[in-house]
Every structure is written in structure tokens, then in C-alpha cells.
Amino acid sequence: MIPFTYTRAGDAAEAVRLAGRGDVKYIGGGTNLVDLLRETIERPAALVDVTGLSSAIEPRGNGGLLIGAAVRNTALAEHRDVRTRYPVLARAVLAGASGQIRNMATVGGNILQRTRCAYFYDTEGSRCNKRSPGQGCDAIDGFNRTHAILGASSSCVATHPSDMCVALAALGATVHLEGADGARTVPLTDLHRLPADHPEIETVLEPGELITAVELPPLAAAARSTYRKVRDRASYAFALVSVAAALEVDNGRVKEVRLALGGVAHKPWRAWAAETALRDGPATTRAFRAAAQAELAAANPLPDNGFKIELAIRTITAVLGELAGSDA
Amino acid sequence: MVTKDFSIRINGTAVGPPADPRVSLLDLLRETLQLHGTKKGCDQGACGACTVLADGERIVSCLALAVQYVGRNVVTIEGLAGDDELHPLQRAFIEHDGFQCGYCTPGQICSAVGMAAEARRGVPSHVTPDLTVGEVELTHDELRERMSGNLCRCGAHNGIVAAIAETCAGERK
Structure with a gap:
């Protein structure tokens, strides 16, 4: 690690003031940032500790839920309202990392965690446009079975590693931000960017802007929702493909559906095309598979990761079938 | 103040x-x-x-x-324990051969103490079938999932799971 100063902020306003627009990183649980500091991939002059921000989970007047940025992952998955009204979110959090890391990691930090692409971490031996813009990407011609099949570019094929964000994308969550120019909200699905020519710019956050909370809208369909993660080990591994889904079936037809994919793109991937194909249509295995195929039609595989296309199609079909249950 | x-x-x-x-x-x-x-x-x-x-x-x-x-x-x-005492989990690890080289053992034991507290207050896991239950039964599948953040390269996992299972069962009696 290169030297940095450390300050603990008492609240969001103080954190934003301490950060200014300078070379500063906010630190939550540190489960990703400490590693990145140690590898000198992150080299901030100062850290502002934001674990003292709100760690409350509060009901909203509209029936939604407001989740403070400093809520730990375990606390989120444990919360009664999350478990009963948004099970996809509890399941996604529990599918990620280990018990120890979930106790440390915050909601804000989870959203802003960086890719686990091995070439991004290999500071000594690999080229990476995300780490050193303009350098080139060794993953594209390298070992890329874990990399992106959707929305990637010729400069970056990394994936976003979060499970939680996939559920948040499906649920239509909104991210609350606070910065030097005031507060604003951004839909979670618009927060992360696709890599295009600038994979080093991963979100729409302005310099010094801080995530203060995540808001879940009221969503009746979320009561029947789940998360399925396909990975190389049964536990404690990043996703090859994951699916977050909510489904409401009425009289054999899809009344409401929410679908998002993880492990396939530079951002949590909301499956808008599949949702459109499914809505108001029959809740059948055939329709589920056709919708999944429609979503994956845009996939562009690398030499080692073509298997992810069929894996994603089958996982979507299976998860929707599970949620439809006897209604299918 | x-x-x-x-x-x-x-x-x-x-x-x-x-x-x-x-x-x-x-x-x-x-x-x-x-x-x-x-x-x-x-x-x-x-x-x-x-x-x-x-x-x-x-x-x-x-x-x-x-x-x-x-x-x-x-x-x-x-x-974890007093000066001349062992924590029940430490005793159970000895009883069940929950280690070979011992390098991962302190982490395994501290993790198991925290894990047991999580289960007691009803924190679900990836393999918990019903998210709405209040207290989780620590089956072997639950234990293995909840302890997946602790590796043992000697391969003493069976003894580790047995030691933790016995200790957690004892606490609930």
C-alpha cells in the first residue's frame, strides 16, 4: 500500500465535505478496497471511513424500504422485511462471499466493488485497460471463461462481481447519492456503465459523490422471487451465471416479471428484452425459454465462455419454472 | 457526557x-x-x-x-477461554481430530463461535430452505455452507464439522 491519511466521517454531509473532489476513496467494510490498496491498484491520498453512516433499514411511506449505505450484508439478509417481501435480495446476498465477509461488507461498498478479473489484479504481468487506460486487455486473448458475454467491448470484457446488485437491478432499486453539488437519485440499472472505450469509468458517480442509501420500491411480485447462482464451487465463489427473478402469474398468464443476470456483463444485467417477451404472455416452460433466448440473442461470446449463453438460457428457464410452480 | x-x-x-x-x-x-x-x-x-x-x-x-x-x-x-481453560469448541476439535497441521484451527474455531451466534439469532444461509423461519437447524449442509469461508488444506473438514456440530447441539440442550 502507498501511504494515505484516514478520517472517520460522522455522517454523509461530513463525509462529502471531507472528500471534496480530491484523490479520496470512501471505505466501508474494506473487503474489496483493502485488497486493492495492497495491490496498489487503488492509490488514493486519503480514505474517508463511511461505516458511521446510516445502517438503518426503514419502511417508506409508499410501502418500499430504505436501506442505509452502511448496512452490513448480513444485516440486510437477516432483516425480516427483506426476507419476507424481497426474498430475492436476501438470497442474492447469502449467495455471495463468506460469513465473515458478509459481516464486514456494506451495501454501499458492495455496489462499488470492482471486477475480480484476474488480469485486472495481475499488476506485474498483465495488461489491463481498466487498471491502466490505453494499455490493452490481456483477457480478450487470454483465459476468459469467466468473462462477459453481454455488453462488453474491445477494450474490456470484465464482469461485475456483485450478487446483491443483480437482485437490486431486478427489483428496480434506486440509489441515493450525495455530493458536493447536492443530493440526487439514480436507478441502480443506470448506476454502472458498460465498458465501451473507458472501462476505468465504472459508474455515473461524480468525483467525491457518495452512496447514502438504496431504496426498494413496493413490488407485490417480489414476494415470489428468488436468486440462483451457478458457480464452479458449491459455496464461496463468484458466479459464472446468476439469475434474479420475481414472477407473478394470474390464471396461467404472466402478470408481472422481473429478471436480471449476474456474471455475464460489466454491470448487473437487467433482462428487459426477456421481461417484455414474457409480460402478459403464457407462463409456460416454452415461453420462459423463448424469452431467455431473446435476451441472449445479443450475446457475443469469447473463445472460452460460449457455454455461458446456454447456461444463462437454462438457468432463466429453470428459475422462472420454479417460481411459476403449479401455476405454469 | x-x-x-x-x-x-x-x-x-x-x-x-x-x-x-x-x-x-x-x-x-x-x-x-x-x-x-x-x-x-x-x-x-x-x-x-x-x-x-x-x-x-x-x-x-x-x-x-x-x-x-x-x-x-x-x-x-x-x-476465547480463561487462562487455564479450553473453550468447548477447542475441546471438541481435539476430541474429533478437527485438525492436522493446525494452521487453520484458530480461524476455524473463532469462525464457528460467530457462526453459532448467527444461527441462534436466525440468520439464514444460502442453503436454508425457508427464509422465514426464526431459528435455523444446523444440519451438516448448513454447517458446511456457513463454514465455507474457512479452508483446511489438510482436509480435516469432516472432523471440523463433527466438532462444531457436537458443540452446537450441546449448547441447545
């Missing part, structure tokens, strides 16, 4: 935070305090050998900056 606490409590003793904020909690324990029970395995959060308890919650001390734990209460393997 509440006095602001600028120290970290480690096994009951107040310790000043390091002057350099880059020092991990793990390095503070091992290098400064000479508490060598907590082990450094991967130093990147993958193996769990450095697991300690912070306010009763298990964490990996390698990914924790020590300065972030000011005001917190940290317990390491050295602080």
Missing part, C-alpha cells in the same frame, strides 16, 4: 490504534501485540485463517484496517 474511546479492546485490554492507517488488524495482532494465534494464510480474505470476533461477529482480520476497529471489542483465539 460520553467520553470518546480512541482505543481498540483486544481480549479485554485497551490497545491504541496504529499510527499508520495501512496496518491491518491481523498485523496489529501478530506483529505489534505478539498474539500469534491468529494466522496469516492468504492475506486476501479467501482462506479464513485470520478470523477473529469483533463485537461477537466473525470477520477476516486481514481485510480489516485496524484503525476502523477503534471503539470495537475484538476477541482472538487467545481470548
